[in-house]
Amino acid sequence: MEFIIKDLNSINAVAKDFLSKIGDNKIISFNAEMGAGKTTFIKAICNVLGVTDVATSPTFSIVNEYNMPNGNLIYHFDFYRLEEPEEALDFGLYEYLDSGNLCFIEWPEMIGNLLPNNVLEVSIKVKENQERVISF
Ligand SMILES: Nc1ncnc2c1ncn2[C@@H]1O[C@H](COP(=O)(O)OP(=O)(O)O)[C@@H](O)[C@H]1O
Numbered sequence: 001m002e003f004i005i006k007d008l009n010s011i012n013a014v015a016k017d018f019l020s021k022i023g024d025n026k027i028i029s030f031n032a033e034m035g036a037g038k039t040t041f042i043k044a045i046c047n048v049l050g051v052t053d054v055a056t057s058p059t060f061s062i063v064n065e066y067n068m069p070n071g072n073l074i075y076h077f078d079f080y081r082l083e084e085p086e087e088a089l090d091f092g093l094y095e096y097l098d099s100g101n102l103c104f105i106e107w108p109e110m111i112g113n114l115l116p117n118n119v120l121e122v123s124i125k126v127k128e129n130q131e132r133v134i135s136f
């Protein structure tokens with residue numbers, strides 16, 4: 001499945017379309033280079049889901065929690081600064097992943113084979129014209 005974000009004006013519409021296609025998947029990883037737009041797209045998804053607290057880059061805090069209007073939580077991980085995968089176990093990775101809440105993961109490659117196999121692996125590519133291609 002593929003989605004094109006032509007520019008930031010259309011990102012919420014794309015996020016809505018994306019959400020309608022992920023089925024029952026709760027754990028979603030985003031593979032993309034630095035600056036490709038992982039945080040920005042996750043923020044757009046959170047907006048569509050009614051999150052009102054600002055979803056800024058969680059780069060310095062590894063996991064951020066956002067509240068949905070229905071009381072459910074969203075977990076947003078950024079593993080960029082992990083020194084080693086085991087650090088994720090120290091803060092209770094699987095308690096988050098097994099919670100049944102939506103989990104969005106930036107830099108999933110940093111936790112290597114600790115990722116469960118029920119992850120929807122999404123990639124983001126930047127085209128020459130700066131459009132983003134989201135695919136899974
Ligand atoms: N779809 C997009 N179209 C244009 N610019 C974007 C898009 N997504 C992100 N950007 C811009 O790219 C920069 C990096 O985005 P960010 O989401 O922080 O990337 P990442 O989390 O992948 O490192 C930001 O300045 C952001 O505004």
Ligand SMILES: [Mg+2]
Nearest residue numbers: 038039057106
């Ligand atoms: Mg980011």
